[in-house]
Amino acid sequence: MTKSGHAEGYETLEVLINGRWRPGSSRHSEPVMNPATGEVLGHVPHVTGDDLDEALDASAQGFRAWSVRSALDRQSVLQAAAALMAERRDAIAKVLTLEMGKPLVEAGMEIDFAIATTRWYGEEGRRACGRLIPSRTPNTRHSVLKEPVGPAVAFVAWNFPATNVIRKVAGALAAGCSIIIKPSEETPGTCVAIARCFQDAGLPDGALNVVFGVPDTISRHLLASPIPKKVSFTGGVAVGKHLTRLAADTMKRCTMELGGHAPVIVAADCDLPSAVEACLAAKFRNAGQVCTSPTRFLVAKEIYTEFTNAFAEQASSLRVGNGLDETTQTGPLIAGRRIDWMEQLVEDAEANGARLITGGHRIDDVGSFFEPTVLCDITPDALAMTEEPFGPLALMVPVDTLDAALEEANRLPVGLAAYAFTTSQATVLRIQSDLNAGVVGINQTAVSLPEAPFGGVNETGWGSEGGIEGLETFLRTKFVNELVL
């Protein structure tokens, strides 16, 4: 432990309120654990109701100061923050791996994504253009103005401690909004490190505030206030619905990035080796703890055995371990509760007739490791086919026809990512139009880019992040009808 009470290489955990880094005022704090070793990395401070009131007032003042800056000026602060993130990239990536577990290479790529997203939003903030509508009568001017929506609040999950945070922080700031963010208490260090880059880049006090504590207490307090005009959440469906209900009392706008259960349609005409390679990498990235993780593999029966055998053979040879070890290919789950969930899903799937062809068990007593797992011939009765595993489980289903694959793909109330592997353009066109999904990957699995909209449909929520659509969610529209005198 260092003198500041945290593990070597880890971040000093503080809250940021009104431009000042400090401990929370509550007597409570909670330990942050390294999921690979069980080691305590540091203690995340909790805020009190008074701290939250201070953060709300600060966000109102921060909004007044930041929203009146020119778009060019705001861009230069975002670019400076991105430059600081780039300078501190390796140190932040290490913090991320220590608290979340993913391999250091993946953590570095996540910081690169955060840098690119900050740069992109910084540029796009200059294009928050309104428009002039041709006048109905002489001497009138019909103007449409785009304005920052107001102070925002955000809550985010632990699985992408940088990406989940930056999509909200950079989007809000680029539009001219202030923001209070409550990252996950399980992965607070990455957000603190990123927020330090923004503060050091010259943000006015109160434009960005970071708080930690008991999630439900914090969200109830912040959402009851009339100060925030917008709430943005990344997490599970149940919490998203709860926050949407709380937001309704003051009619805050919502962006809800919630859970998924991604189907993968593998057609008989696909390029099989490259489909296996792409699916495997995407499935076991971040140990499957990805909202877009390919989960239900709907494989044409003609190639089912070949595909599942090749996939399982490669899955069983993946090196599972501590993300700081450079030979590691897939890391731990965030905590022991996720291991219990994997065991429950595997046991239930087998009881419902699925065949476990590789994995299915926890690894070691130290850390939260679970084997890359492949379950074949799983039926819709199995819990895992309906509830999001959010872990290293690949569920294989043979399908007879494209219609059957599409029916199964669209069976669930959530719709985030969906994938298809095929060399037929006719199949691509059909899949593109018929899949209930917010993002679709064809013959590859990358569906998240700074300049592209990312978001789900149905119970996966509302709104997009990234792309011009992401900026739009932090803007409000005003129509001005002027008689020119």
Ligand code: NAD
């Ligand atoms: P969860 O909804 O229980 O918790 C997610 C986060 O929300 C936690 O880190 C917690 O700090 C916070 N939270 C919980 N209750 C809260 C409350 N009452 N008020 C404010 N914040 C609260 O979900 P989880 O199982 O821990 O996280 C994984 C889920 O997140 C999965 O369903 C996954 O698909 C989803 N997710 C979605 C996206 C997306 O972009 N659509 C991205 C990442 C994760």
